Amino acid sequence: MENRWYVKYTTVLLGLILTVYVMIVAKSILLPILFAVLLSILFAPLASWLEKYRIPKILAALLAMIIGLSVLFGLGYFFYSQITAFVDDVDLIKSRAEELLAGLENILATWFNVEQFVEFEDIEGLFLEFVRENSGTLGRGVAGAVSFATTALLVPIFMFMFIIFRDFLKTFFLKLFGSKSDMHTAKVQTIMSNIQVVVQRYITGVIIVISILAVLNSIMLLVIGVKHAIFFGVFAAMLNVIPFIGPIFGSILPIVYSLLTMDSLIYPLIIMGGFYLIQILEGNLFTPVIVGNQVSMNALVALLLLFLGAQIWGLAGMILFIPLGAIMKVIFDEIESLQPYGYLIGRVPEEEKQKKGKLAQKISDFKEKVSNEGNEEEEGEE
Template sequence: MDNEIRWYVKYTYILIGLILTVFAMIMAKSIVVPLLFALFFSILLSPACNFLERYKFPRFLSSFAAILIGLSILVIIGFFFYNQVTAFGRDADMFAERLEELLESLDAFLYTWFAIEGEINLDRVVTEVFDFIRENTASLTRSITGAASTITSFFLVPVFMYLILLFRDMLKNFVVMAFGKGDKENEKKIQNIIVKVKTLVQKYIAGLLMVIGILAVLNSVMLTVIGVDHAIFFGVFAAMLNVIPFLGPIMGSILPILYALITMDSLIYPLIILLGFYIIQLFESNLFTPTIVGSQVSMNALVTLLLIFIGAQIWGLAGMILFIPLGAIL
């Protein structure tokens, strides 16, 4: 009887601990998420800091230089996307005209084949969209506010990165002493674990960035050959979404397919784009990722999907990205 009670008490404590952990993760999202991103990127940049320090760079300067290089790359990418979005804005009138033509064609198709007299027009569609926005203002406001909060919290990432890189030896020694508990054997095990985690994170992020670069080139070439405008933007955007396993490639292919559907004069083009993305994704999942990233994050597909959905529920998009390497580390 006592054993049964102890069994139930044990698992009750575990369940309560899990609930409290998830609650704490949700409440501390604005701090924990940028801190984790900063930790992962700091691990990635630490070899660059070590390289600079070998040439007598002070640690504060090597840390600042490594972060500055990373931020410069992000600024270049952001400037590229800004120019592409501006180009989309210049094509707005063409989108409206083409959408009107598609709706008229849909009207004619419905009337010809199903004797349904449609009254679809662009003004009506726009009106219904605005009605939907008015009816869902509260939820849209919450979504925008949440996105703004997430973006704001990411300004903390460079600050955290600088502090982690600056005090990386001190942090490592603290972890070793805290978990080693003065036992030399335990301290050695903790040091080995830290080295393994560092290697895993570096190989995972570096490999992922390399795969994204390859996919960006392949996607852009494929879309350019097909004749899609803004092919480089669509190719890079789809490649960047590949950081989200399974769901990212699907989301990345939707935008160029819809764009081709609206702007090109045949349904064959969206189908060719879909086929092109499918073939590239086959190469990515069976050749690029296994070869470049290797078995660093070798997890069951079901476990990966569960981590993505759990991460999305707890931390949104950031959780979908972070929970994969976190799951691999654990």
């Protein structure tokens, strides 16, 4: 009875439904914990390094947490100061939008005999009417934002506790999953070690790629002469953390802003081309070389995870589900009964070969050659 397909299907389906339901209901609890887990894995080596110099464990964890969060608070202050600067451009944007609408009306009247296409005052009236009709929804959105801010305050607390109790938690997982035999213990240790390596290298690689993109985006916009170029460049680079969709939305804002504030229509086209070239470099050089195969998932699974993350947890899910998928692949690859699922998540062999551009492949080969020579020298010294 237990081996029949519909029994297994029903069991798996119920398990998936219950898991998704719990993830939705417990969103306010799970999100800060997961973000804290990823950040604690990233900064745990820093705490361990500080402890080597006889710094107390609590103080080392506190210093690691402060260093990590200071970067996030710095970014938050940067965006806040840049957004407030947009207030000075409201009148310019409004007048430019009126000019564009007037030009559009002239074109429609001349070529299509369509008059009075739209009035800017009508747009303002529609916006105010929308605000009045949806005040309840907007109020719930503000309440949700306040709730998110409150939840975000829990991240440093959880992060601090995870760093302090990291050895205790490792021992717990060894006792829970590796108590059957020495082989199980070794396998659990391998899984935990691989998860730590994947998360650290992935997050570090993503941060480096974002930094490079922020510099390139900002330089490109500064050369073109776009106001608030650094803000647009950093914002577009940070959206790159969301695969596929992030780069598109990151480029839309400066394109629209240049359309509304600059004199010629050629500037938005140049900006579009600049972002396109930078994304080619990112996809064929920066990410393959720096991030590499730390998240070895094929494009289909990455898109599915992105879609599921957006449906379950929104923007936070789009950010979290990719590294969570990489962690699941590490677990699947080490457990024999789950290895087919690890293969399904992983990259297609042909895709693995074609993933990198020629320049990225040459750089990766050179890095691998240097690394192998370094390892051989170390072995010779031993």
